[in-house]
Amino acid sequence: MEFSIKNIGYALLTIFIVLNYGLILQGIIRKIGARVGRRYGIRWYQPYIDIIKNYAKRSTITHGVMFYIAPVFRLSGGIGLLLFMPVIFGSEIFSNFSFAGDLVLVLYFQFFGILGMALGAAESGHPYSAIGVSRGLSQVTSFELPLTLGVIAIAMQYQTLNITEIVAAQQGGFLNWTVITNPFAAAAMLIAFLGAMGRSPFDVVLAPQEIPIGPPTEFHSGLLGVLQLNRAIFPVAKLILFMNLLFGGATNWFELIVKTFFIYMWSVFVGVVYPRFRVDQSVRWFLTVPLIIGIIAIILIRF
């Protein structure tokens, strides 16, 4: 497949859909969380208002160039991740730029935003930002190991790193989904997914009162607005990744919404039940149980 100008239009369409879906999903999830806490909670469209409000702020301050660029990195990371994946299986329009690279690209491109954000946060000179980044990176490294094992197991299972082909191999009923055919790899990855979503119990990175929401503590106004956009797009991109790898992908938007919603709910369930882990605790945990599951997955695929 070659790049053509059409792709840009398709990409914008995907971004638009995903952005809206992400914002609504965010609102609904928060609503669900509130209902678990016996509150009414925010209105489902509150995330929209918040973003508009932030863009409507009149003043901005800047701590320097990197501070300014960080949200750009972050949003580029989210959008890139989304666009490098086939969003809807079988749809040329929503496969976007997945012909540019395979699963490995997607795995590593996740870090584009993380790294940029970390740099910008650090540029603000705020010690809490740096503490948050330290925690975040520590956690990322630890859940990445089970994730890698799971990815290797899946790539071995399907003998490909091409996400489209992985999805294709899972077509034909839920019994073909990786989560059924390769349960250990799926388990390892789904646990890593908890870490990747950064919800409780792995949300000490953004501890609101201890280190006032960690890395983005100095971001505000439009800069924060960009980050909020990313907070809508990035989780959905990750959800789509896991959906593609483990749950057979989606052939239309409805299927995508249903699947991603339930995958998200997995982390929400865990999140509302479990209290927060300290960083050392979560690192230790990721390097024990999920790691062992990952190793079992590899052993099973190998022999």
Add this chain to the structure above:
Amino acid sequence: MIEKLNLENISLAVGIIVILIGLWGLLTQKNLIKIVIGFALFDTGIHIVMVSIGYIKGRTAPILDSAVDVNNASQIVVDPIPQALVLTAIVIGLGITALMLSYVLKMYQKRKSLEINNYKDLKW
């Protein structure tokens, strides 16, 4: 046993005993002078051994004089070479002994001691 007890063997044995005595002195005496004496004995013992090895039973000293006829000297004198060697060895031994004594002298001058254990500054 008895027939082995001839002159050359006796001198050989004496030589070896003197060597051992000399070595014993060299190794055990703590006085520098006595050590030198031990060395001298050791040296002398070696000379005795040398002479006794060169001895041939029933022959005379390899000195060409009235007692030895030049023409049949090779039949009646003992091997002259060990004797010559011994002479040289004695000279060298003397040289070494002299050097040792001069060393002892110097050492005594420097430190006023003849005890060998006082000269152990250099070690390891």
Add this chain to the structure above:
Amino acid sequence: MVGPIYIIAIALGTAFFLGFFKKANRTFSFGLMLLAMAFMTFISAQWLYAFLTQNQETVQIFTAGFKPPFSISLQMGFHESIFLTIINVLGLFSAIYLFGHLRDKGVNMMMVFVVLFMGLNVVVMTRDLFNLFVFLEISTIAIIGLILLEKKEDAISSGFKYLIASGIISGLLLIGIIAVYYYSESLFINDIIASKLMYVKGGTIATFLILIALVLELKPFPANGWALDVYESAHPGVGAIVSSASATAGIFILFKLLPAFSDSAYYIIAVIGTLTFVGSNLLGIKQNKATRLLGYSSIGQIGLVMAVIGLTPYLGDKTMFIAFGLLLTHILAKAGLFWLAGIVKSKNIRDWAVIRRNPHLLVLMGTFVFALIGFPPFPSFFAKWELIMQLANSSGMVWLAFILLGSFIEGIYMFRWFGYAVKGENKDLPEFKIHWNKILPAILFAIGLYAFGYYSSTLTGIAGKFNYLPLLFIVFLYAIDFLPVYIKNTISIAGVGYYLYTIYPGLEEYRLVFGLIFLAGGMLTLLAGYAYKGKRQGFYPLTIMMFAGLLGLIEAKTTLEFFFAWELMTAGSYFLIIRGKKSMPHALSYILFSVGGAYLILAGFALAHIDQNTFSLDILSNVQYYAPVIFTLLAVGFMTKTASIGLHIWLPGAHAEAESDVSPMVSAILLKAGVFGLIILMLHMGFQSFGNVDIYYILAWIGAITAVMGNMMAAFQEDAKRLLAYSSIGFLGYTVFGLALMSHLGWLAAISLSVIHFMFKTLLFLAIGGVVWRVKTKEMYKMGGLIKKMPFTFISVLMGIIVISGVPPLTGFGGKWILYNAVLDKGWFFPAAAVFFAGIIAFLYCFRLIHTIFLGQLKDEHREVKEAPFWMLVPQYIILGVIMLFSALPNSLLKPIGEILLPYFPDGALEWQGQLAISAFGYWNGKLIMFIVVGIFVTVFAWLWYMNRNAQKVKQFNIGYSAERPSLPETTHFAYNFFAPYKKVLGFLVTPVISNFWDDVSEGIHAVADKIRRIYDGNAQNYALHIIMFVVVFYLIAFGGFYGI
């Protein structure tokens, strides 16, 4: 032609004549003596010349008109002439060196001096056993006389010990002589040899006595305490004579009488020699007095020569070459070192730092030390090479192992000593004066070492093939060392560039890749040199030495050339590393690991050479025996350079303490030499296994663990350059892992990672070097906020860390992608998972590096810091350009490498469609990714910039700080122990187990050495006892086992 008898005549005559000048003009007397020595030298040299050029026949000289055995006869043959020349040259220069001393002490000493050399001359020439004894005694007495005349207290007591010892030895010799005479009835050595005494009953003991006495003359371990005391206390000039001249004569006697002994005598000599070599060097490592240290080394070296003579059955017709090479090096270098000891006058090796006040003396010392250890281009290098090759060829593996062990141990104390000289604290030390007569001999001997080294190389046949041009360039740079930096830098760059230009057409395949890394990389890093002011003495010859070694590796066609280049590179890099500020201990561990690794490589080459009649590197692909062992030896040898886990402890310190532009050289470029070695090894030897264990699988694990541990250590460093150094360890781990995969993609990953590592490590080390240059500290937590002061450096570091972490779109991702595909292809998932885990850990240190230095809070002291020097930035930005090119057009890097690999690994190559790479598992289009990412990025940025174009710029304390405000930048900069929680969990992984292990090994060796050397308790009687026990033990061994009976 002047007859050799005139040597004796002149010496005796001069000695006699000098007696008349007792009180008269001492300088005149000295001149007379010098004339005599010169004439003696002339005679022997003239004979040597005749033997070398005019087919001169061996000449017998009969005294007193009779033929032997009735008279004493002298012989002048080829070997005699060599030894005589050596001894007399040494005598001549010793005399020059001792000029002031001899003049002060008077005519007596001069007489003794001349007599000493007369004695040694006769000892060499005589063919009469008793005459030999006599003149041996004469020379001994003369030496002891020299010591006595010095009138120094400790010298005298040591002379007394010498006397006692030599008395006993000569007694043994005398008994032996008379016994020999008794059985062979002749004292003429030729007759004795002809009579085959050892086959006569009783003759064995006679020859044994002679043998043991001659061996004892050579001060075998452990019966040599007296000699050590003499070396320590005597005037260094005398020490040089004892160490060189007497020992030479002693070796020659042994050599001369060797045919008289039974074949098993060889064995005894070899055992004693090897024991002496290893034992003496072992005891030497605890030594801290320079002259005594030299004593240990002398004894060890002579032991080695003895061992070589004893190993004649193994070495065959190479014996003479080896023995001469070793002996000559020993004589020249040891005499030189003793003479330097006389100039510097520092007893303790720590005080030798004073020598640097005159850098040329340091050059001399370096020459001597490196010659002793056997570095190229000195004769000992070629001798050792032949020695090891022959030993392996004739299955002398145990000997080989012990000789390498001994050499290694010698390296420990020699390099430690040299390290003190180069880097020790040299304030508050006494001044020393240099007299021309003292320095001249040392200079000439050093030149002699180089000359003989070249001569040896012509004998081994590599002179024609090996490229000496770079070495001449080094000499040239040394000669122009007084010029300012920018001139020398230009010349160096031009030199390297010219060389690259000339060899470029001849480079092929992976040699081309590494050639470019080494030479083009070298030019790039040299650019940074313009930032330095002043003269930067000594830097350029050393740098070029390293690059000469590196390009030698590239050009090497034979194992010998390869090893030559390897050692050259090691020496050059050692000097570069030790130039750093606090790098003495690190340089020591570097050189020791390098030398140890080099010996393993040497052993590997030797084993590979068995039953092959060429030295071509191709022998590795045609190995006859021990293939897995050879592979392991070579692999471990090369991995000392790639700093794989277990062998890495030298690296962090060495790289961290090096100068700003040296760090990239030794990190980005030098480490690739190990990779290059591994590539050559693996290409030639292919798959290897011990039984069922695949060595490559072990290698893969080593690579993986290295990667994890290296990166983990890097994440916990506070020192920026140390962090980068550990990061190098980690990255080299990926490379080793990639190579171990032994597949097209694995190698593609490994080689492209090598290239990438070269680029980003140069970039980062230069950038961080520039920062350190400005802020004068390497501790990251003391920096911070420098982005505003050093924006250009910041950009390089940013790009560098993005490449390290393998985040798309920069080129680091390509390596990761290929590695993934390679792993899926190969199926080694667990080490692979470790490698990918390591890749993620890289984020930790990457972020830390950029955050703690450039982001966060700017410190008070750094408010007026300037951007890094321009010339440091130039190479960085050139590299940045290349990185961007490779990132956008990955096939410009990967496709050529893939094509190189095709002949070796035809399967599993990438398929290229433009910039789209397709593997069996996935695909990747670097250019497209670059465009997409840049496109998104620019769009978002433009939009954000438009939105916030009026943003208020604030300063560093304008942060929301819980209604308070920060008080000091130091307390606001979160930097120290940055990954504390991580350390809490995984810190146990980075406890320095390996460093502790090596420390324990080192301490253990030192403790053993210290225990054993207590036998040298300074008591003359105990020394005598050692001699007697030595005789008894060897008697028992000899007659209990294998000697004759």
Add this chain to the structure above:
Amino acid sequence: MKEDFKKRTVISPDGKPIEIDPVKDYFSDAKPKVYKPAHPVIEKFANWARANSLWVLGFGTGCGAIEMRPLMTPRFDAYRYGIQWRPTPRQSSVFVISGYLSVKTLKRVVRTYEQMQNPKFVIALGSCTINGGMYWDSYNTINRLDHYLPVDVYVAGCMPRPESLLTGFEELKKIIKEGRGEGANKYAENFDWYKANQKKIIKDWDMPDYNW
């Protein structure tokens, strides 16, 4: 702490002494700017969003802090009105000052207020913020908050219940929607007056005039 803000001399890595004036070197000394409202249509829409997305920074200076917490609980659940809590002044738009302000806390309040971004709103909670309440003649508290900061809504009471606070928020929403929530611009316009008042109370003024 205070010593850290005196001028000091440090030695640079090159060995040169450098003068450091922390207050000038480490803090921006720019004056606040007046930001004109955008086009009325846009502004109306923006004000609607601002009113429905009140991000609150709670300043628990006095006893009133206890009244803010219940708003997050199921019982009062202020979230449903678009009121959310933010932990940092940078991201907040509403500053709730809950009770009397001592001289010491006033300094912190001023600093925090200035760190918030325009537009920003202040709700003063409790009688003490209006006239000092029971502390009106205290040596150590201020009496009238709007001498020091532009206050949008006062919620009277000692203490006002959470319901009152909610009413205050509703009032604030109305003000914002009507475009009257221009406290930040008012502060910038009358900056000298406010500063003079603040400095009258805060004797040891050791910070820049405007805390960005």
